[in-house]
Amino acid sequence: MSGGISGNYALPPSSYGTLGELIQGASSVQTQLDSLAQQASTGNVSQTYSGLGAGALSDLNLNAEIAQNNTYVSNITSANTNIGITQTVMNQLSKIASGISSQLDNITGTSVSTLAEQAQNDLQQVANLLDTQNGTNYIFAGQDASNPPVPNPGNILSSPFFTQIQTAVGNLATNGAATTIATTLGIASSNTLPSLGGTSPFSGALSPPPSNFQASIETGPGQSASVGLLASANTYVTSSGPYTTGSYMRDLMHGLAVIGSLTSTSANAPGFTGLISDVQTSLTGAISAMANEEGGLGATQDSLTASSTTLGNVTTALQTQVSSIQDVNMAQTLSNLTMVQTQLQASFKLIASVQSLSLANYV
DSSP, X not given: OOOSOOSOOOOOGGGGTHHHHHHHHHHHHHXXXXXXXXXXXXXXXXXXXXXXXXXXHHHHHHHHHHHXXXXXXXXXXXXXXHHHHHHHHHHHHHHHHHHHHHHGGGOOTTTHHHHHHHHHHHHHHHHHHTTOXXXXXXXXXXXXXXXXXXXXXXXXXXXXXXXXXXXXXXXXHHHHHHHHHHHHHHHHHOOSOGGGTOOOOSOGGGSSOOTTOSEEEEEETTEEEEESOBSSSOSSOOOOSSSOOSOHHHHHHHHHHHHHTOOTTGGXXXXXXXXXXXXXXXXXXXXXXXXXXXXXXXXXXHHHHHHHHHHHHHHHHHHHHHXXXXXXXXXXXXXXXXXXXXXXXXXXXXXXXXXXXOGGGGO
């Protein structure tokens, strides 16, 4: 049996007397130096929330609020992009309505066929414009943005909407202007899909749209805004007058369909002049309603832009608070870094001098 002491009795650094204490102190100073070097490099107090101490919870809450505000601003930016595209399309639609209406002033028997062909082309263009997309979203479809508001724009001239209006206009000589305009407005007002025996050219979601069917976005905590226009229904204005479906877009499509249904023999019908006058009155009302609708759209855009600006100002203030928690005082940090480097160098020199001492130095 050995007489040696069994077991592991390694001594901690502090058990080595003065040298151990110096090494332990130097280690602490090195830790301080590493921390200050990282702060000087990143500009941050710490790379972890735990290193922020008492400010960690505030930092978490502030960053969460900033992220939410950024989401609201992103929503508004996307909505304003949609509104911008919508305004461009509305401008094109207004030009189509004004162009065809102005030509009705001088319509003659010889120009009927040419104008009818133009109206058919315009109706085809209107149907396509109403299916305008921003990315994958249809801007005139409201909450049903993933589906086209006009399901088959390429077939609008063979749809029940057009063919039934064409039939009614074909009976102008027999029925007269009053009955013809009433019949065609009734066809254009239909909210029943062709698959169910109706004549609506719009999707099921927009025939008719439920109330408040516009797309909406979150603009703040518990706050939202409706944005955009609908293909089949007015948003900001009410269409009025003796010859309206109640929707300026339907009125435009109705007017184009009626004119597009005229033939060279239509000009000889007793009710021709009256029908043209009624259609022109309807188109004039649609043009006026469209202008007012664009005004409402612009007001919404202005309101959203103001909200975005406010959110941006709030975010800037919150970021200032975050900075006061996360960011170091660089001048003070660099000063401390220099001081600790000096302290560490002194510690190393002291350790070296202690290590060189021996009993011979004192004999």
